[in-house]
Amino acid sequence: MEQLNTFNRLSLNQITTDRLSLPEAVEACVRADIPWIALWRHKLAQTGLIEAKRLIRDSGLQVSSICRGGMFPAATAEERRQRMDDNRRAVEEAAELGADILVLVCGPAPDKDIAAARLMVEEGIAELVPYAESHGITLGIEPLHPMYAAERSVINLLSQANEIAERYRPNQVGVVVDVFHVWWDPALYEQIARAAGRIVGYHVSDWIVPTPDLLMGRGMMGDGVIDLRRIRKAVEAAGYNGPIEVEIFNKAIWELDGDESLALMKHRYLEHA
């Protein structure tokens, strides 16, 4: 299968260089000729939205997505209302920064009723869609690995994300395919094909063996067991040719010098993604 041979689609998901501030990450991307960046809201908050907007504009970088909205389920109606307010702020920030996509990490259940939490996610998305659409933002449902079901998201399969997204127009709600979360799914290729025209993000990293940690155990592309190229080709066959975000939670990678980390990422991107 054909290799990627340019960096046109490469996006630095900011969490991969967690030690860098937003200004530092932007500068590092510019130095490394990486054209895209995905921004995290806690980093935005540190820099301030106005300053972040200026930095992005001056740098010429494009914003592939904002991470993250979601976290819909909560124990009380009041808490769910607060979450919805925060989601509206996330939409506004995405629009301000010129991102098309707000990534949704849908949230865990507040109790043992995971089915009820899944309904709260569906209701939360239904409520957020008109506001997002009025701001030109597409919501991207990212299914998270089942090992995060109790702490981060009750949407754990691409089939769940597809089922919700299909209730909306593609410019309203799409799905985000992150190889780390979905590589093991026996229905992966069937569900990627089903998502044709609705894939709004593609994230790469690798699954390393032995896996050292639930959260911090992601690897750089090529260091693990994921058939990255096969998944990318499937995603492209489903019509997605947008940015490819490198999103890695890994202490060793976080401890690299920023420029070194980006150089390694670029090398592995061509070699393995």
Next chain:
Amino acid sequence: MEQLNTFNRLSLNQITTDRLSLPEAVEACVRADIPWIALWRHKLAQTGLIEAKRLIRDSGLQVSSICRGGMFPAATAEERRQRMDDNRRAVEEAAELGADILVLVCGPAPDKDIAAARLMVEEGIAELVPYAESHGITLGIEPLHPMYAAERSVINLLSQANEIAERYRPNQVGVVVDVFHVWWDPALYEQIARAAGRIVGYHVSDWIVPTPDLLMGRGMMGDGVIDLRRIRKAVEAAGYNGPIEVEIFNKAIWELDGDESLALMKHRYLEHA
């Protein structure tokens, strides 16, 4: 939903008291009036099969299952043949010890081709079935949590286990439902119902939050977020009324005194299972 009110179905899966030898675990079960035990082959090997058989017979304990056969996929035909030999030994040991069930942990892929590994699992089971049947042993396919896909098993959903088991008669191949592995699955109740008449084992523990470790992070029933009673009722509605194994990998629980551990287990079993 109704509580369990006797210990008739309670089985100690030996890994829950990992520090105890087989003789010690057998004695502890007898002292605690626990009628069932599930044996691990590495513990059997330490004691020796003949001595283990004598201990079990003299104790009056019943063996709910032997853990484990499986590990079918391998890089070469020669390795796969060796794995099959070992599976035949596992069947023989199960038969010697009077167990009806050999639990299958099906194994990881030897490379990045997880689909090919899944085929090797199907072929391995097909090859093992006649030998198991001739020894009166039912193979129990246990789907493992997707976080173990790279290191322990490429069978990660109850739907996969059902699909394979349905090719055989129920006395040949069944499925083992372990709440830790399947609790998050949006298709759980549908797949439990589908498995009616083919469930040959039910394992309990809990999913604790935050989850400290991929392997050693299981909790005692009641310490986590799994809706244990709802799952048990579904398994019973699907016709399973056999032993309920408590299977917990957790350093803190392993460090408890054996009698204390079993007392805690019994208490939580009635309270939460």
